[in-house]
Amino acid sequence: MKKLKIALSVFVSVVVALTGLLFVGCKKKDFTHIVFNEVTHSIFYAPFYAAINLGYLKDEGLSISLTNGGGSNVSMTALLSGSADMILAGPETVVYTNMEGVSDQPKVFGQLTQTDGSFVVSKKGADFDINDLVGETIIGGRAGGMPAMTLAYAIKQCAGLELGTGEGKVNLRDNVDFNAIASEFENSNAAFCTLFEPNATNLVKAHPDKYHVVKSVAELVNMEKIPYTCFIAKQSYLKDHGDIAEKFLRAVNRAYLYLKDCYENDHLEDAAKALIASFDGMTLQDLEIAVEAYYRIDAFSSDMVMSEESFQTLIKITQFAGMTNGNTNYNEIVTNEIANRVLAN
Secondary structure, X not given: OHHHHHHHHHHHHHHHHHXXXXXXXXXOOOOOXXXXXXXXXXXXXXXXXXXXXXXXXXXXXXXXXXXXOOOHHHHHHHHXXXXXXXXXXXXXXXXXXXXXXXXXXXXXXXXXXXOOOOEEEEOOOOOOOHHHHOOOEEEOOEOOOHHHHHHHHHHHHHOOOEEOOOOOEEEEEOEOOHHHHHHHHHOOOOOEEEEOOOHHHHHHHHOOOOOEEEEEHHHHOOOOOOOOEEEEEEHHHHHHOHHHHHHHHHHHHHHHHHHHHHHHOOOHHHHHHHHHHHOOOOOHHHHHHHHHHHHHOOOEOOOOOOOHHHHHHHHHHHHHOOOOOOOOOHHHHEOOHHXXXXXXX
16 A cells, blocks of 8 residues: 555645645636646547537537646646646546545546547557567556556456566556656657557557557456546535536537447548547548547447446456555545436436
8 A cells, every 4th residue: 555655645745735826816707617627638538529619518608728637636636726627537536535535525527438548559560469468568657547557457357467577477667647658658668558549649650660559458458347537526616516517518418429420320520520629630530540449449428427336346446556445435436416417308
């Protein structure tokens, strides 16, 4: 549990340091405008961007401004400090803040993705089997973050391989910040890394003879349902502005259904057009490939409700990584009340 104590200590210290940066002013806040922090900018969150670009948020009377956290811990800090109304981040960060007894506890109020959305990128060629990781180094992100924890779960629990350094083991590096994985991969001797889209495609496009996208991590965990990224807000915000949260989820769910229809009816170009405004430098073809890949692995939650069963899978992964003791109350972390209202309507 030493790793847990260090990670939580650093996390809480950053929160405390940034809490003093709260903006206080005389102007009354417009709660139809959502100040939103996303853990990273990825096509893995396609329904969220489509809701913005297709005008679905506007249809609900909402506007939004985005900032990028570059990691769930940074996004949670933005929420706790008051610099964001809502965040899109890994639900494990809510578990960590709950363990620390944070006042005005953040809660998951909607689930966006239900599996790992990263892909294994290889320097060793296009053919890949998970046993190819033996004796090699793979960069998986930051200790305590869902990408690194889920990758460890896939390697050890699902494939039965041993983590560590030396012969017969898989060296999983979990000391790299989320936004630095691609750069570290290029400049290190690691044979593999995991990246989300569009980072995976962009890296391969830049070096088509050097790198290959070989497998989704979702396939490595046997397509097991994992609550991976969720919409999170403080309890006080959900109590006072539950109507805003409901309108927000309704817009995102509408976008999910639009993109799903594009995928199922082979209208991927329309899906790409709904996203391209959010991804400078990507072509329509790049976006079509990514949307197809994410709908193919059933990446998105169709109802935005986090079940207690999938929550227990999350706890199992965090416990396996040594980040929690497994004694976490589902009802203290998750509220499905708002998502259920969207479904009912």
